[in-house]
Amino acid sequence: MTTTTADHPTRRDFLLVATGAAAAVGGVASLWPFVSQMNPDAATIAAGAPIEVDIAPIADGQDIKVFWRGKPIYIMHRTKKQIEEARAVEVDTLRDPATDESRVKDGHDQWLVVIGICTHLGCIPIAHQGEYDGFFCPCHGSQYDSSGRIRQGPAPANLPVPPYQFVSDTKIQIG
Amino acid sequence: MSGPSDYKPSHPALQWFERRLPILGLMHSSFVAxxxxxxxxxxxxxxxxxxxxxxxxxxxxxxxxxxxxxxxxxxxxxxxxxxxxxxxxxxxxxxxxxxxxxxxxxxxxxxxxxxxxxxxxxxxxxxxxxxxxxxxxxxxxxxxxxxxxxxxxxxxxxxxxxxxxxxxxxxxxxxxxxxxxxxxxxxxxxxxxxxxxxxxxxxxxxxxxxxxxxxxxxxxxxxxxxxxxxxxxxxxxxxxxxxxxxxxxxxxxxxxxxxxxxxxxxxxxxxxxxxxxxxxxxxxxxxxxxxxxxxxxxxxxxxxxxxxxxxxxxxxxxxxxxxxxxxxxxxxxxxxxxxxxxxxxxxxxxxxxxxxxxxxxxxxxxxxxxxxxxxxxxxxxxxxxxxxxxxxxxxxxxxxxxxxxxxxxxxxxxxxxxxxxxxxxxxxxxxxxxxxAEEVDTPPSLKWSFSGPFGTYDRAALQRGLKVYKEVCANCHSLSYVAFRNLADPGGPGYSAAQAAALASTYKIKDGPNDQGEMFERPGRPADYFPSPFPNEQAARVANGGGLPPDLSLIDKARSYERGFPWFVFDLFSQFQEQGPNYVSAILQGFEDSPPKDVPIPDGSYYNKYFPGHAIKMPKPLSDGQVTYDDGAPATVAQYAKDVATFLMWAAEPHMEARKRLxxxxxxxxxxxxxxxxxxxxxxxxxxx
Structure with missing residues (x-):
């Protein structure tokens, strides 16, 4: 047998290393399409465009749930009492400190818009339940106040506020 | 794979593993030694x-x-x-x-x-x-x-x-x-x-x-x-x-x-x-x-x-x-x-x-x-x-x-x-x-900007073709795989996202049901697809003398013609793939008022030189000057046909430029x-x- 190449790695020269490197780089680069295809496709992205919601029919103390990008969004028309409760809290004592003012739009204090997904493990909290006049998650008992802030239970953070703005006094655009 | 391997890994951990499952030895004896x-x-x-x-x-x-x-x-x-x-x-x-x-x-x-x-x-x-x-x-x-x-x-x-x-x-x-x-x-x-x-x-x-x-x-x-x-x-x-x-x-x-x-x-x-x-x-x-x-x-x-x-x-x-x-x-x-x-x-x-x-x-x-x-x-x-x-x-x-x-x-x-x-x-x-094998005349091979390994779409032609589609073809033909947002995609007609959204909003799209359980119409959004001119196949047939106008999204890929020996061999090397656009362009220009005597054309059909069987249900759709071009391109049937065939090629393969580039x-x-x-x-x- 005249096979020495395999047994003596020291004899691998530049060509072998370069070819191996080219194969490795090419192989990794060609993996990209196989990974990238898992991301949302163009139709899904296009369907995630902003939506407009008419909030005029929502009476004081009521709320509606709309879907944006497959996520439930709570739009809550808060009562005076709810607003006062939310603002009476000492912010420093909260697990995820945030003022109520920072979670609503200026001049539209009665409207709370939050993504209705519990920050613990993704269940949908029930509105107007729990001890804080806000949301109660039935899965693992997390409780959010009337500003959507976490007050009790295993969830680590407040209910997130989605990007939205008031198009008019009775219409908001989410996204 | 014959007999126990005498392969012994050098690393102690691998030796430990090998004693319990000799898979490395199997690989070594099968693909190395x-x-x-x-x-x-x-x-x-x-x-x-x-x-x-x-x-x-x-x-x-x-x-x-x-x-x-x-x-x-x-x-x-x-x-x-x-x-x-x-x-x-x-x-x-x-x-x-x-x-x-x-x-x-x-x-x-x-x-x-x-x-x-x-x-x-x-x-x-x-x-x-x-x-x-x-x-x-x-x-x-x-x-x-x-x-x-x-x-x-x-x-x-x-x-x-x-x-x-x-x-x-x-x-x-x-x-x-x-x-x-x-x-x-x-x-x-x-x-x-x-x-x-x-x-x-x-x-x-x-x-x-x-x-x-x-x-x-x-x-x-x-x-x-x-x-x-x-x-x-x-x-x-x-x-x-x-x-x-x-x-x-x-x-x-x-x-x-x-x-x-x-x-x-x-x-x-x-x-x-x-x-x-x-x-x-x-x-x-x-x-x-x-x-x-x-x-x-x-x-x-x-x-x-x-x-x-x-x-x-x-x-x-x-x-x-x-x-x-x-x-x-x-x-x-x-x-x-x-x-x-x-x-x-x-x-x-x-x-x-x-x-x-x-x-x-x-x-x-x-x-x-x-x-x-x-x-x-x-x-x-x-x-x-x-x-x-x-x-x-x-x-x-x-x-x-x-x-x-x-x-x-x-x-x-x-x-x-x-x-x-x-x-x-x-x-x-x-x-x-x-x-x-058809005995029809072969459509003439035109020169397309998108042919060959470096071909790209002619943006102006795509925009003109879209205009022809909108003003003429869309009266009967759907384009249901193309969304308005696609008009702003790279490698397409080159519109901005705002222009695509503006075009979409000129269409009425059926949506619903709403909270009252009723269907309603709303202006189109970029995510919507071009709406079909007819609500269903039966309605399309009734309106077109029994013929069904095909959806045009894929027409440039769904139509072809025989190239014959030895052309199909050369095509493999020359990358000739433009039978579809050649055919579409030829069909649009292939109408003749006085058909040859030996070709029977039934009532409600029209003679077309390039259509298989020559009797087509579609009347001559285009005539000179029918669509106004803003960019100075000639308002002729030949130009319309070429532009709309280009546009439909893009509709059939919107990623062609990416494909050739990659x-x-x-x-x-x-x-x-x-x-x-x-x-x-x-x-x-x-x-x-």
Missing amino acids: YPTPRNLNYWWTFGAILSFMLGMQILTGVILAMHYTPNADLAFRSVELLVRDVNYGWLLRNMHAAGASMFFFAVYVHMFRGLYYGSYKEPREVLWILGVIIYLLMMATGFMGYVLPWGQMSFWGATVITNLFSAVPYVGDSIVTLLWGGYSVGNPTLNRFFSLHYLLPFLIAGVVVLHVWALHVAGQNNPAGVDAKSEKDTVPFTPYATIKDMFGVSVFLLLYAWFIFYMPNYLGDADNYIPANPAQTPQHIVPEWYYLPFYAILRSIPNKLAGVVAMFSAILILVFLPWLDTARTRSSKYRPLAKQFFWLFVIVCILLGYLGAQPPEGIYVIAGRILTVCYFSYFLIILPLLSVIETPRPVPNSIADDVLAKSHGRPVPMVSTAIALCIATALFAGSTRDAR GFQVFVVLIIFAGMMYFTKKKVWADAH
């Missing part, structure tokens, strides 16, 4: 190429299944949308579709190699039979995969192939009903084909393991056909065979990439871009090219049962090959007569493939019968006879002697066979084109890599020759 004959030529790299292709097909197939919907109403659209919307979806689909053809191409080379060098002879009979089983599984897998896009050829291919089983006496119809899961090919059929198409490749992989196992027990055959006797005759699998196989694969990748990036529709049938229609059979039912020889045999026999039996026998006869050819000399290199008959047999197979794509009439039927007889004679008469009467030339004493003799000899025969095979393959691969990059990398592999292989083998 395994002695491989040192005189193997490049035909032997096709085993590695096939393993690679199987891996590619499984990988791309599993991914396509993530985006595909196996439902008769949704399948066609889901394939189209995955090509259009999924990141690199077009690439993955082309890889899988072209991959099937490449897989079969490689398996045919592999089989002919086995045939030529007598690789089925003792002691490799089981190895060979396992190969035939793999081939049968591949055929079943390929067929069911072709059904999944649920186009016209999918549907009618499924109908024809499943009907083969109706030839079985007494229980045939029951078998067919069982296969269909209904009274005709339909949704249950599609569902089970999808399930089986996902399952069978893993069965193939399993049989491949057995195939490799049997190979490693019997040892590889080689061009000399003599057994390895001493260490002088062999080299270790790694690095010698691995590096050679990798070089073979890297060259094969060039061929594969050519189809993926430059000729994705060359091996397919335009009819499969028309959604399945159980009410209308395509003019010519043609299977994929790799089934054509057997299809020709099927059609040559004028009896249903006998035809089916002949077709299956043509494959199954391979199982008995080791006992039909009893000559003791394995390699045809040393069998002067067998060698000649082998090449005649190759030609017979290629010609059968050519005939399989021709209409079953006249001379083609007679030729098919003669060649069918030739096919079976090779196995049943020639090979048994040659085993008795042929005097083989002396074989070398050992593989080492063969290598030594070869280094003095000329490599001319190899080159000539390679050339012959290339020509034959080109002829064979292109033969599907001939299927649609294709060029891939080719640059692959050519450099193949070159590096060549020199690396030379270096590694330098001390073995």
Whole structure:
């Protein structure tokens, strides 16, 4: 047998290393399409465009749930009492400190818009339940106040506020 | 894989593992230390190429299944949308579709190699039979995969192939009903084909393991056909065979990439871009090219049962090959007569493939019968006879002697066979084109900005074409795979997102139901698709004198015409793929007020020079000056036709520019890599020759 190449790695020269490197780089680069295809496709992205919601029919103390990008969004028309409760809290004592003012739009204090997904493990909290006049998650008992802030239970953070703005006094655009 | 390995890993942790599961030793003895004959030529790299292709097909197939919907109403659209919307979806689909053809191409080379060098002879009979089983599984897998896009050829291919089983006496119809899961090919059929198409490749992989196992027990055959006797005759699998196989694969990748990036529709049938229609059979039912020889045999026999039996026998006869050819000399290199008959047999197979794509009439039927007889004679008469009467030339004493003799000899025969095979393959691969023999005038070939390897769409033409579509075509034709947002996509007409949104808002889109449970109309959004002019097929037919104006999204890919020999061979190299736009442009200009006397045009139809049969339900849609162009382009029918055909080409393939751009990059990398592999292989083998 005249096979020495395999047994003596020291004899691998530049060509072998370069070819191996080219194969490795090419192989990794060609993996990209196989990974990238898992991301949302163009139709899904296009369907995630902003939506407009008419909030005029929502009476004081009521709320509606709309879907944006497959996520439930709570739009809550808060009562005076709810607003006062939310603002009476000492912010420093909260697990995820945030003022109520920072979670609503200026001049539209009665409207709370939050993504209705519990920050613990993704269940949908029930509105107007729990001890804080806000949301109660039935899965693992997390409780959010009337500003959507976490007050009790295993969830680590407040209910997130989605990007939205008031198009008019009775219409908001989410996204 | 023979006997316990004496492999001992160096790392203690690996030694610990190896004592409990000796898988590293198995890999080492199978793919590193395994002695491989040192005189193997490049035909032997096709085993590695096939393993690679199987891996590619499984990988791309599993991914396509993530985006595909196996439902008769949704399948066609889901394939189209995955090509259009999924990141690199077009690439993955082309890889899988072209991959099937490449897989079969490689398996045919592999089989002919086995045939030529007598690789089925003792002691490799089981190895060979396992190969035939793999081939049968591949055929079943390929067929069911072709059904999944649920186009016209999918549907009618499924109908024809499943009907083969109706030839079985007494229980045939029951078998067919069982296969269909209904009274005709339909949704249950599609569902089970999808399930089986996902399952069978893993069965193939399993049989491949057995195939490799049997190979490693019997040892590889080689061009000399003599057994390895001493260490002088062999080299270790790694690095010698691995590096050679990798070089073979890297060259094969060039061929594969050519189809993926430059000729994705060359091996397919335009009819499969028309959604399945159980009410209308395509003019010519043609299977994929790799089934054509057997299809020709099927059609040559004028009896249903006998035809089916002949077709299956043509494959199954391979199982008995080791006992039909009893000559003791394995390699045809040393069998002067067998060698000649082998090449005649190759030609017979290629010609059968050519005939399989021709209409079953006249001379083609007679030729098919003669060649069918030739096919079976090779196995049943020639090979048994040659085993008795042929005097083989002396074989070398050992593989080492063969290598030594070869280094003095000329490599001319190899080159000539390679050339012959290339020509034959080109002829064979292109033969599907001939299927649609029509006596219509061939549309003139126009010059398109998007043809060739660097072609791009002419943005102005796309915008003008959209205008023509909107103002004229859209009155009857839908464009339901194109969304308004696509108008702002890169590689498209070049509108901004705002312009696309503005155009969308001029359309009324039906939506709902709303909170009151009612459907309502709202202005279009970028995510919406172009709305159809008619609410359903029946309404479209009533408004168009019984004819159904086809959806135009894919029309430039769904229409084609015969190019004929030798053009389809040149097309493969010149990347000619513009039959669709040529046809669409020609149809729009092909109306003549006074048809030739010998062409009967029924009431409600119009004469068109380029339409198959000449009687088209569409009245002349365009006339000079009908659409106002803002950019100074001539307002003529010829210009309209060309612009709208360009626009529809983009509608049919919105990612063409990305495809060609990525294709060029891939080719640059692959050519450099193949070159590096060549020199690396030379270096590694330098001390073995």
